[in-house]
Amino acid sequence: AQSVTQLDSQVPVFEEAPVELRCNYSSSVSVYLFWYVQYPNQGLQLLLKYLSGSTLVKGINGFEAEFNKSQTSFHLRKPSVHISDTAEYFCAVSESGDDKIIFGKGTRLHILP
């Protein structure tokens, strides 16, 4: 069965600095990968997804992620964060042929002024 590990529960970063949020998955078959964002007191919103093709995926709000099959990773990056990026970020995986979507425990991104 698939699983997702988000290695950091909280990440503090200064405004305008780059950030990387780490995500590793476990699966024995092909996977689809997702990053969702949850702003305070709001629902989950899709940031980006990897389904197939190019391993570098660009999403909304300047975020991107790279699928690395050999390292079973799908890390999220942004070159310069803004205070409005303060949120919780969730990595998720779905296996090919299975419509379940399994989420990681989330990473809280704290932007420091």
Next chain:
Amino acid sequence: DVKVTQSSRYLVKRTGEKVFLECVQDMDHENMFWYRQDPGLGLRLIYFSYDVKMKEKGDIPEGYSVSREKKERFSLILESASTNQTSMYLCASSPLRLGVLTEAFFGQGTRLTVV
């Protein structure tokens, strides 16, 4: 835009009550999901349904059941509410695989408190 609507944003129920959480989606999606979200634990899948009257257990089904009598509506039932079921409950829907699962669309959540 896809809309997933959960009937209540906040609920307070007593221990032992039978609780119904309702979710409706307007995009004719085959798949629907119920998750609970707890601090430090992320989203954990309770049940999902891939068609009317069809369901599968997720990772934490104990104490819950579901009902899907119509395609657009997916109900989560707490047979006898307990305080450890106090949580945020999130409903989601997604289109059936056409070789590919595209994404899940989420409702705003129901914060349930069991006293």
